[in-house]
Amino acid sequence: MDSSRPIGVFDSGIGGLTVVRALMERLPFERIVYFGDTARVPYGIKSVATIEHFTAQITDFLLRQDVKMLIIACNTMAAVAAEVVRRRAGDIPVLDVIEAGARAAVGGSGAGRIAVIGTPTTVNSNAYARRMHELDPAVRVYSQACPLFVPLVEEGWLDHPVTRLTAQEYLKPVLAEEVDSLVLGCTHYPLLKPLLKEVAGPQVRLVDSAVTTAELAADTLQRLAIANTSRDPAAYRYVVTDVPLRFQTVGERFLGRSLGTVEKLEW
Amino acid sequence: MDSSRPIGVFDSGIGGLTVVRALMERLPFERIVYFGDTARVPYGIKSVATIEHFTAQITDFLLRQDVKMLIIACNTMAAVAAEVVRRRAGDIPVLDVIEAGARAAVGGSGAGRIAVIGTPTTVNSNAYARRMHELDPAVRVYSQACPLFVPLVEEGWLDHPVTRLTAQEYLKPVLAEEVDSLVLGCTHYPLLKPLLKEVAGPQVRLVDSAVTTAELAADTLQRLAIANTSRDPAAYRYVVTDVPLRFQTVGERFLGRSLGTVEKLEW
Numbered sequence: 001m002d003s004s005r006p007i008g009v010f011d012s013g014i015g016g017l018t019v020v021r022a023l024m025e026r027l028p029f030e031r032i033v034y035f036g037d038t039a040r041v042p043y044g045i046k047s048v049a050t051i052e053h054f055t056a057q058i059t060d061f062l063l064r065q066d067v068k069m070l071i072i073a074c075n076t077m078a079a080v081a082a083e084v085v086r087r088r089a090g091d092i093p094v095l096d097v098i099e100a101g102a103r104a105a106v107g108g109s110g111a112g113r114i115a116v117i118g119t120p121t122t123v124n125s126n127a128y129a130r131r132m133h134e135l136d137p138a139v140r141v142y143s144q145a146c147p148l149f150v151p152l153v154e155e156g157w158l159d160h161p162v163t164r165l166t167a168q169e170y171l172k173p174v175l176a177e178e179v180d181s182l183v184l185g186c187t188h189y190p191l192l193k194p195l196l197k198e199v200a201g202p203q204v205r206l207v208d209s210a211v212t213t214a215e216l217a218a219d220t221l222q223r224l225a226i227a228n229t230s231r232d233p234a235a236y237r238y239v240v241t242d243v244p245l246r247f248q249t250v251g252e253r254f255l256g257r258s259l260g261t262v263e264k265l266e267w
Numbered sequence: 268m269d270s271s272r273p274i275g276v277f278d279s280g281i282g283g284l285t286v287v288r289a290l291m292e293r294l295p296f297e298r299i300v301y302f303g304d305t306a307r308v309p310y311g312i313k314s315v316a317t318i319e320h321f322t323a324q325i326t327d328f329l330l331r332q333d334v335k336m337l338i339i340a341c342n343t344m345a346a347v348a349a350e351v352v353r354r355r356a357g358d359i360p361v362l363d364v365i366e367a368g369a370r371a372a373v374g375g376s377g378a379g380r381i382a383v384i385g386t387p388t389t390v391n392s393n394a395y396a397r398r399m400h401e402l403d404p405a406v407r408v409y410s411q412a413c414p415l416f417v418p419l420v421e422e423g424w425l426d427h428p429v430t431r432l433t434a435q436e437y438l439k440p441v442l443a444e445e446v447d448s449l450v451l452g453c454t455h456y457p458l459l460k461p462l463l464k465e466v467a468g469p470q471v472r473l474v475d476s477a478v479t480t481a482e483l484a485a486d487t488l489q490r491l492a493i494a495n496t497s498r499d500p501a502a503y504r505y506v507v508t509d510v511p512l513r514f515q516t517v518g519e520r521f522l523g524r525s526l527g528t529v530e531k532l533e534w
Contacts, residue, residue: 039317040307050306050509120513148429151418162415162436165429242317246387 001068003226006031006237007217008067010058013041014247015150015187016073017254019097020236022214023071024257027221029228031235033065039241042150043076044119051121055081059088061239061265068226071217072096075118075185075209079125093220100216101183101209102131108205109181112139115174115204118185120145128185142174146186153188154250159195167192167199175200183207191254238262268335270493273298273504274484275334277325280308281514282417282454283340284521286364287503289481290338291524294488296495298502300332306509306534309417310343311386311453318388322348326355328506328532335493338484339363342385342453342476346392360487367483368450368476369398375472376448379406382441382471385452387412395452409444413437413453420455421517426462434459434466442467450474458521505529 007027009020013036020034035058037043043051055077062070070089072078077085078096086094105114105128116128122145129141148166157163174182182204184190190208197206221227228234240247243264251259274294276287280303287301302325304310310318322344329337337356339345344352345363353361372381372395383395389412396408415433424430441449449471451457457475464473488494495501507514510531518526 039313041312045308045513046306047509147422148415148418148424151415155414162429162432165432169429242314246312 001226003068003228004031004230005066005068006033007069007071008033008035008062008065009071009073010035010062010077011074011187012037012043012076014038014251014254017251018187018190018210019071019073019213021254021256022210023217024234026214026218027227029231029234030221031228033062033067033237033239035062036238036240038243038247042119043074044121044147044150046121048080051077052081052084055084056088057267059085063088063092067092069217069220070094071213073187073213075122075187079122079127093224095213095216095220097187097209097213098127098131098185100213101185101207102128102135103216104209104212105181105183105207106132106135106139108207109139111180112136113177113179114139114141114181114183115177115179116141116143116183116185117146117149117170117174117189118143119150120147122185128183140177142177142179144170144174146170149186149192150188153191156253158191163192163195164199167196171199175204179204181205181207184209236260239265241265241267268493270335270495271298271497272333272335273300274336274338275300275302275329275332276338276340277302277304277329277344278341278454279304279310279343281305281518281521284518285454285457285477286338286340286480288521288523289477290484291501293481293485294494296498296501297488298495300329300334300504300506302329303505303507305507305514309386310341311388311414311417313388315347318344319348319351322351323355324534326352330355330359334359336484336487337361338480340454340480342389346389346394360491362480362483362487364454364476364480365394365398365452367480368452368474369395369402370483371476371479372448372450372474373399373402373406375474376406378447379403380444380446381406381408381448381450382444382446383408383410383450383452384413384416384437384441384456385410386417387414389452395450407444409441409446411437411441416459417453417455420458423520425458430459430462431466434463438466442471446471448472448474451476503527506532508532508534
């Protein structure tokens, strides 16, 4: 396989840019094609059949870009449609944020008491808990849907009294279970890390699935010997299905750097 | 024209059910076909071109249901795509929530100082202010985008400290302008009426565009002599593009009664 081929990363919108950011830091020589389905975001409130259909379309698009690896950077798609991606990808390795987050959570949990927060669809799918129990049947997993966190992040209220009050309300039941780890089961949530750390307290370790996904990607590229050997500056492409008003502003907040050119795909 | 034909009401999701509710109360003998584009909601963050394209598809669908009147029960579509609907509708009368809200606001404003709240797209379109200035060039209009209100309503936090704090923050600049009227420029907002009334204070009159749209519909049916003369119990159809998890619960909260059968359209 030509190791200079890009990694395909996709999400229902812009949240997956936190995964791209972690990949850029961990794997600076890898080319990346990012796909964000901004015309149909959010997926978290849609039915499984609809999400599977959209996911298949995106997978086929990225396979046509000749990617060497696919990363599902959307917890909702990873929770309910990962099999759709793997079936279509064939030999191309497929990673996802849930696999990466579940492994990191179980691997680093002392007392084996783990909280998972995410969108309603991710939490209702029970995908994190199922995967963590496969990895270690002894862990106790407590889940909490936090539907307001995504709009709060997109509003830019990252350190706002409203966000703090909302976090206190959402985290109360899982903190009452004395968890030692808190998995950020949505790619928007890394932007709330400082606030969530404060609300959760110093005894709770935060598991950022963007960072853990970049780690898993690095391991997989090594193991399959497909890491890019070129030391040229890596190229990045951003493809979206719609360019909404605040896309550039919000996208750059997620990515932590300038977005450059964004291509709009007409379907 | 056969006056027993239904009224077509549409929205990007379920918010327009507040307009249906107002229509049911004001016009109990009229048949209604409601269309909610739940697979692609929300429109408020999408580009104008995308919204126009989606709006045209929905209009064509409702015209095929042989409606006698169309009501755009979505502020975003009314703000940026009302012309698309009118072009396709030909002789069929087309009403929209912005026209209804703007008329009621200007008609009832004492001091002529009016606040409008809505989604970012509605507010940025400036459609309410433009229409109100056409009706009365002397009015002063102050607009404020409130992107968190829709998710707060859908979370069911209708009377919650987080919602109150958010409303205080959003309304602060318009209340500082000593407005006498507050137009609820989004079909989700009628569910926040009691809380908004409290935050805005007794000197501010709330203009609920669901109620004002039902009034305008009643006037228009009378004027065109197409009100249903049958006194049989009216039939209601609900057509959506996706049936998400909490659709029934949230929908019934908006409608204030049981939804009955919901049809899912495969596009």
